[in-house]
Amino acid sequence: MRWKSFFRNKENRLYFNILFYFLTLLIPIVIIGLATYMYSLYIMKKDFNDRIKTNLQNAAQTIDGKMGSLQEISFNFFSDYTVRMLLMPQEMQDLEVKTEVWRLPKIIQRNENIVGDFTDRMFVFIDQKSVYVSAGVNRFDSFFNTMYKYDHYDLAYWAKKLDSDKYIELLPITSVKREGIYDKQVVPVVIRDRLQSYNAVMVINVALDAIEKTLKGNAVFATTRYVITDGNGQVLLDPDEYMKDPLFSKIAINERGDQVLKGELEIGGNLYEVSHAKSALYGWNYYSFTPISEFNRHTSSILVMTLLLCLVLVLMGVVFSFVFSSRIYNPIRNIRNVILDKSEIWSHEGHMPVQQANDFEQIQQGIRSLTDYHQKYKMKYDKHTNEYVESSFLFLLKGHTLNQEEILKETLQAEFGFDRAGYVCCGVSFDFKEPFYRDIPDTDRMLVMNGIMKIIGTLISQVAPAYVMEYRQNLFIAIINVESQKQASELLHPKFQKLMNLFQYDIHMYYDMTVGVGTFYSEINEIGASYNEAMTAIGKRNSEERFQIVDSEQLLIENRFIYSFFDEQKIWNHLKLGHIEALYDIVDQIVAVNVQASISYDYLGLLFKEMITTGTRFLVERGMDANSIPTDEKLSLLLNGERSVSFSEYSEIQEGIVAYYGRIIEATQTGNDSKSGSLVSLIKQYIDDNYKQDLGLEQIAGEMGVSLKYVSRIFKEKTGTNLTDYINQVRMDKAKKLLTETDMRVSDIAEHIGIPSRTTFLRVFKKMEGMAPNDYRSMQRK
Numbered sequence: 001m002r003w004k005s006f007f008r009n010k011e012n013r014l015y016f017n018i019l020f021y022f023l024t025l026l027i028p029i030v031i032i033g034l035a036t037y038m039y040s041l042y043i044m045k046k047d048f049n050d051r052i053k054t055n056l057q058n059a060a061q062t063i064d065g066k067m068g069s070l071q072e073i074s075f076n077f078f079s080d081y082t083v084r085m086l087l088m089p090q091e092m093q094d095l096e097v098k099t100e101v102w103r104l105p106k107i108i109q110r111n112e113n114i115v116g117d118f119t120d121r122m123f124v125f126i127d128q129k130s131v132y133v134s135a136g137v138n139r140f141d142s143f144f145n146t147m148y149k150y151d152h153y154d155l156a157y158w159a160k161k162l163d164s165d166k167y168i169e170l171l172p173i174t175s176v177k178r179e180g181i182y183d184k185q186v187v188p189v190v191i192r193d194r195l196q197s198y199n200a201v202m203v204i205n206v207a208l209d210a211i212e213k214t215l216k217g218n219a220v221f222a223t224t225r226y227v228i229t230d231g232n233g234q235v236l237l238d239p240d241e242y243m244k245d246p247l248f249s250k251i252a253i254n255e256r257g258d259q260v261l262k263g264e265l266e267i268g269g270n271l272y273e274v275s276h277a278k279s280a281l282y283g284w285n286y287y288s289f290t291p292i293s294e295f296n297r298h299t300s301s302i303l304v305m306t307l308l309l310c311l312v313l314v315l316m317g318v319v320f321s322f323v324f325s326s327r328i329y330n331p332i333r334n335i336r337n338v339i340l341d342k343s344e345i346w347s348h349e350g351h352m353p354v355q356q357a358n359d360f361e362q363i364q365q366g367i368r369s370l371t372d373y374h375q376k377y378k379m380k381y382d383k384h385t386n387e388y389v390e391s392s393f394l395f396l397l398k399g400h401t402l403n404q405e406e407i408l409k410e411t412l413q414a415e416f417g418f419d420r421a422g423y424v425c426c427g428v429s430f431d432f433k434e435p436f437y438r439d440i441p442d443t444d445r446m447l448v449m450n451g452i453m454k455i456i457g458t459l460i461s462q463v464a465p466a467y468v469m470e471y472r473q474n475l476f477i478a479i480i481n482v483e484s485q486k487q488a489s490e491l492l493h494p495k496f497q498k499l500m501n502l503f504q505y506d507i508h509m510y511y512d513m514t515v516g517v518g519t520f521y522s523e524i525n526e527i528g529a530s531y532n533e534a535m536t537a538i539g540k541r542n543s544e545e546r547f548q549i550v551d552s553e554q555l556l557i558e559n560r561f562i563y564s565f566f567d568e569q570k571i572w573n574h575l576k577l578g579h580i581e582a583l584y585d586i587v588d589q590i591v592a593v594n595v596q597a598s599i600s601y602d603y604l605g606l607l608f609k610e611m612i613t614t615g616t617r618f619l620v621e622r623g624m625d626a627n628s629i630p631t632d633e634k635l636s637l638l639l640n641g642e643r644s645v646s647f648s649e650y651s652e653i654q655e656g657i658v659a660y661y662g663r664i665i666e667a668t669q670t671g672n673d674s675k676s677g678s679l680v681s682l683i684k685q686y687i688d689d690n691y692k693q694d695l696g697l698e699q700i701a702g703e704m705g706v707s708l709k710y711v712s713r714i715f716k717e718k719t720g721t722n723l724t725d726y727i728n729q730v731r732m733d734k735a736k737k738l739l740t741e742t743d744m745r746v747s748d749i750a751e752h753i754g755i756p757s758r759t760t761f762l763r764v765f766k767k768m769e770g771m772a773p774n775d776y777r778s779m780q781r782k
Contacts, residue, residue: 019322026317033310040306044299051220053275056288059218060277063211066118067281070189071168073111074202077124078193080107088196089127101137109134118214120176120186120205121148126198128159151175153188162199164192170282173208173236184209187236212237215286224290231283242267242289248274264292335363385415390469393479393527397425397471399602401525409524417465418481422522424488425530426496428456428476429514429538436510452476459499463491477534479527485520485553492517496549504547512546514538519553536600555598561607562594568614571661575618577679578665581710584658587611591654608635608653615657615664622668629663632656679704680718683711684726691730692754697723731755732768739777746773 077083086101093101104124112122112134123133123143131143138147144155152174171188186205193200215226228237235243243249245267265274271292278285392408402408412418430452440448453476457468465481482488496515503513516537518530533552541550567590574582594607612635619629635656686703687695700723701708715723731753738749750761765773 023318026314029313029317030310033306033313037306037310041299045295048295048299049273049275052224052273052288052290053277055218055220056215056275056277056286059215060279060284060286062214062218063284064279064281066115066214067189067206069115070119070204070206071191073114074168074191074193074204077107077111077202078195078200083107084195087124087126087132087200089198090129091127092196092198104132105134105136108132115204118206118210120184120207122202122204123148124200124202125158126162126195126200128162147179149177150188151177158201161190161192161201164190164199164201166190167192170230172230172232172234176205187211208237212239215288219288221290221294223294224288227287227289229285229287231285236284240289242287248287265289382415385411389416389467393467393469393477394471396525396527397477397531399528399532401528405524412465412467412481416467416481420465420481421483422481422520423524423527423530424480424482424485424492424520425518425527425534426460426478426480426492427471427516427518427531427534427538428478428499429516430474431512431514432474433510433512439510455502456499459495460492463495477531482520488517488520489551489553493549493551500547500549514541514547515549516541517549517551517553532600532602536598539595539604540598561599561603561610562597563590563607563610571611571614572618575615575661575664575668579679579710580658580662580665583661585710587654587658587661608657611657612660615660619664619668624667629660629667631660635660679711680715683715683723687727687730691727691734692752694756695727695754728764728768732765735761735765735773736769736776739773740780749773 082100082103086097086104088097108122108124112119115122121133123131125131125140128140131138131140133143140159141155144150144158150157152172169190169192171190173185173187175185176183185208187208189204189206191202191204193202211228212226216224225240225242226237227235227242229235245265248265248267265272267289272289273292273295275288275290276285389408389411392402396402409418436445449470453468453470456476456478457466460466460468460478460480464487466478468476468478471477480488480492482491496517499515500513503511516534516539518532518534518537521527521530537550537552537555540555541548567586570586571583574586590611591607594604599607612631615629635653682704683700686700697708697712701711704711712723715721715726719726721729734753735749738744738752744752746761747758750756750758753761755761755764762772765776769776771779
């Protein structure tokens with residue numbers, strides 16, 4: 001009754017559920033055990049087969065090596081000088097040869113000793129009268145009829161071999177009898193060579209029992225048996241008569257192409273593992289037959305151990321299932337009760353109440369509600385925190401200061417781990433190329449930028465606490481918390497270099513990349529100063545390098561701009577003249593001078609404001625309303641202090657200022673052609689007054705207050721003559737007058753008109769007048 005009540009008690013169902021779940025974990029153990037058993041069986045069987053196959057191939061290679069040595073012996077024999085001098089038909093032997101012919105058996109014996117463990121007998125004949133063996137010389141007919149008689153090859157067969165055209169021939173297996181007594185089975189190897197215009201034949205008999213001995217010497221198991229067939233399917237070795245099996249005989253005899261006999265084969269009621277190897281030299285087929293019982297005998301103990309181990313694991317699993325179920329039952333029950341008691345909290349917070357279900361579903365629903373409640377609260381908190389931190393940093397980057405900076409410092413310490421002494425601001429600027437906008441769709445570019453920001457944040461956060469944000473398009477700002485300037489250099493530079501390498505070798509065709517590093521400041525309100533230095537460093541990048549790191553600590557940054565009264569006066573003069581291209585050159589020169597002087601990021605913006613104010617003052621002096629000429633959006637924001645300018649976009653601001661000057665010219669003056677004409681008149685007057693001096697185009701452009709390119713183009717348009725040619729023409733006119741009216745030497749005239757080189761003067765004069773100066777003087781005085 002007590003056990004029945006235990007099972008019926010609703011509270012105890014949780015225990016049985018837990019026990020059931022633990023017991024189900026034994027199913028994978030059983031499956032794994034069976035899989036391990038089958039896999040072990042497969043691996044051992046494969047190893048078993050591979051070992052048999054490898055040893056059979058080794059044996060075949062050994063036999064091939066020995067067969068190959070027979071050819072070498074025959075080659076060495078027929079190449080021997082003594083053999084070539086003494087081996088000849090009997091009727092061709094003179095007395096001297098007959099007295100030395102005893103040497104031939106000695107040479108045969110020496111070669112026979114080399115392969116004696118593999119062959120039965122070696123002999124040579126060159127006619128139908130004598131056969132040379134290691135023991136001496138025998139008569140041809142008595143040797144083949146009595147002393148060494150082949151079952152399948154009679155005397156006439158061997159006589160025909162003298163006329164054969166085959167260099168080497170492997171004869172089918174045959175039995176030989178010595179002195180009429182059955183001896184053994186051999187495979188005759190017949191090798192023919194030509195000596196002194198006669199065919200000589202060497203026969204080397206390979207003993208079949210030597211081949212079988214070689215195979216068994218390489219066998220893994222003593223019970224392995226062998227079958228050998230030649231390339232025509234004829235049986236060479238089959239002591240156990242496996243060829244009588246119809247299936248094996250059919251495959252072995254009709255062996256074709258890539259067909260290979262392998263795997264298990266039943267012969268005579270017994271299973272064998274059959275392996276096959278083929279001779280590379282003569283095409284013999286080797287088959288090995290190893291009883292499957294041999295495999296079972298060697299692996300049975302291992303397989304039994306595997307099964308016992310699986311059984312032990314299952315039993316241990318059952319025991320541990322009861323133990324673990326008992327151990328964790330009470331804690332899980334307590335969790336369930338607590339969740340049920342607090343379920344009203346989730347419903348008040350908008351979550352689904354815990355529904356009536358089994359114990360585990362109740363716990364699962366309760367934990368999910370708790371997790372959702374916590375996650376929702378955390379998301380709200382993180383969102384407000386990030387918005388506060390980002391807005392505070394944006395406020396600081398614009399050069400402002402916080403009145404309650406302690407709140408920001410506490411938030412950074414609690415949420416982002418900012419617990420070090422000071423701050424360094426770094427900028428990462430990307431200059432995206434045309435392929436980026438061509439290859440990457442608009443919808444994916446935001447994902448790319450978010451990915452880049454995550455990569456930057458991840459790399460920097462590995463060495464120091466950091467906050468990374470996208471300050472504006474293609475510019476990421478990182479505020480990094482470090483202990484000192486030295487630590488910033490030691491920690492950040494390797495990470496930024498790693499960032500460079502990552503982007504440079506990945507998709508570098510899409511962009512150029514510059515990292516600017518500001519200096520260390522201990523106060524949070526000085527982050528704006530560090531940002532100013534970082535952006536100034538970016539502006540000082542080397543335009544020839546696509547990927548670079550610029551540290552502001554290594555730069556001499558000027559917190560002032562260069563804009564003299566003379567610069568302002570030149571702008572006013574060209575506003576009066578209406579020379580818009582000259583104004584473009586002047587603005588470009590002023591900005592270039594300041595950039596080269598390492599002007600800071602903030603002061604570059606102040607320079608642009610001052611240049612805009614110059615245009616405004618020009619309007620006021622003309623009696624016009626300064627607001628009557630509108631500026632574009634970027635210039636308006638710059639004037640109102642709502643934005644700053646970066647070095648990466650100062651060329652756009654320059655163009656905006658020049659465009660503003662253009663609108664001023666349109667509103668204040670007309671008649672641009674007359675103004676260009678007045679400039680040409682000034683140039684001509686200057687040349688007439690200064691032709692005796694070294695007159696360069698740069699000097700003229702500087703005096704006129706315009707660029708070299710502009711002064712050359714305007715002069716060409718108005719006169720149809722290059723400025724250089726006009727200068728030369730003025731000088732040549734003066735020279736002609738001096739040649740006609742004075743007796744001055746040519747060299748003195750050249751120096752007088754501003755050409756110090758007599759050679760240059762002669763060349764220019766002849767080019768323009770078609771004759772030498774002295775010829776011109778002579779012609780004018782006739």
